[in-house]
Amino acid sequence: MKCALVTGGSRGIGRAVCLKMASRGYYVLINYKGNQAAAEETLAAVRELGSDGEIMQFDVADADNVQQVLGTWIEQQTEKYIEVLVNNAGIREDVLMYWMKNEQWKDVLRASLDGFFFVTKQVLNGMLLKRYGRIVNMVSLSGLKGTAGQVNYSAAKAGVIGATKALAQEVAKRGITVNAVAPGFIQTDMTAGLNEKELAAQIPMNRFGKAEEVAETVSFLASKGAAYITGEVINVNGGLYS
Numbered sequence: 001m002k003c004a005l006v007t008g009g010s011r012g013i014g015r016a017v018c019l020k021m022a023s024r025g026y027y028v029l030i031n032y033k034g035n036q037a038a039a040e041e042t043l044a045a046v047r048e049l050g051s052d053g054e055i056m057q058f059d060v061a062d063a064d065n066v067q068q069v070l071g072t073w074i075e076q077q078t079e080k081y082i083e084v085l086v087n088n089a090g091i092r093e094d095v096l097m098y099w100m101k102n103e104q105w106k107d108v109l110r111a112s113l114d115g116f117f118f119v120t121k122q123v124l125n126g127m128l129l130k131r132y133g134r135i136v137n138m139v140s141l142s143g144l145k146g147t148a149g150q151v152n153y154s155a156a157k158a159g160v161i162g163a164t165k166a167l168a169q170e171v172a173k174r175g176i177t178v179n180a181v182a183p184g185f186i187q188t189d190m191t192a193g194l195n196e197k198e199l200a201a202q203i204p205m206n207r208f209g210k211a212e213e214v215a216e217t218v219s220f221l222a223s224k225g226a227a228y229i230t231g232e233v234i235n236v237n238g239g240l241y242s
């Protein structure tokens with residue numbers, strides 16, 4: 001049975017990706033860190049679409065935790081295997097560099113960059129053996145152009161972009177593609193505290209994007225039809241930067 005693992009699948013963009021993968025018939029592994037109720041809601045929505053899945057709690061930034069939960073799950077499977085991995089979990093802790101604490105630097109890098117490494121490492125071997133796989137990493141406009149007040153977040157996402165391009169070259173011969181999606185401003189909990197009206201005025205499309213609009217791009221990159229695209233970063237930002 002083909003599975004799609006979505007880290008940070010409980011809410012926001014990750015939830016929209018889970019539903020998209022469910023609609024394409026995947027058994028969806030919904031990772032979350034702490035919000036079990038939200039993860040359960042995503043699973044219920046997956047089932048309403050006629051697919052199935054399970055919730056999987058682990059902190060992507062904790063190597064031991066990823067090994068214990070995801071590594072053990074993979075070891076125990078006889079029929080299920082992960083064909084699609086979406087490294088979506090991430091946090092932001094915005095503050096000007098001058099005031100940034102070591103923890104704020106580390107926490108943001110750990111969630112996005114360490115998270116990419118720890119999770120992908122568990123999943124990659126299975127893909128190499130099957131000679132097929134789709135890895136999609138959620139980065140950001142900030143990782144491409146840099147954003148003031150987000151030195152930590154911009155560095156984390158730029159790091160994942162570099163890793164995406166390098167890994168893409170390592171595994172291309174094995175039928176595995178590795179790409180990134182770079183959203184601009186998307187309506188989720190992460191952007192709930194921002195002044196949407198003011199920021200939307202800077203966006204050519206004059207609005208924030210929807211999580212579903214990001215999920216569409218992820219779904220395309222995760223499809224068989226995207227076989228000849230790898231090491232690429234696709235912007236989903238309403239024309240803000242392209």
Ligand code: NAP
Pocket residue numbers: 007008009010011012013014031032033034035036038058059060061088089090091111138139140141182183184185186187188189190191
């Ligand atoms: P969100 O609504 O805040 O949701 C974050 C998700 O990540 C939640 O499911 C959360 O789990 C999970 N998560 C956070 N840290 C984790 C960890 N250490 N281990 C496992 N799961 C973890 O965020 P979002 O807006 O959907 O963002 C999703 C991704 O898109 C992030 O990588 C973000 O950087 C990127 N992005 C977002 C925007 C935007 O405008 N929203 C723009 C560019 C890029 P819990 O529910 O358990 O807390």
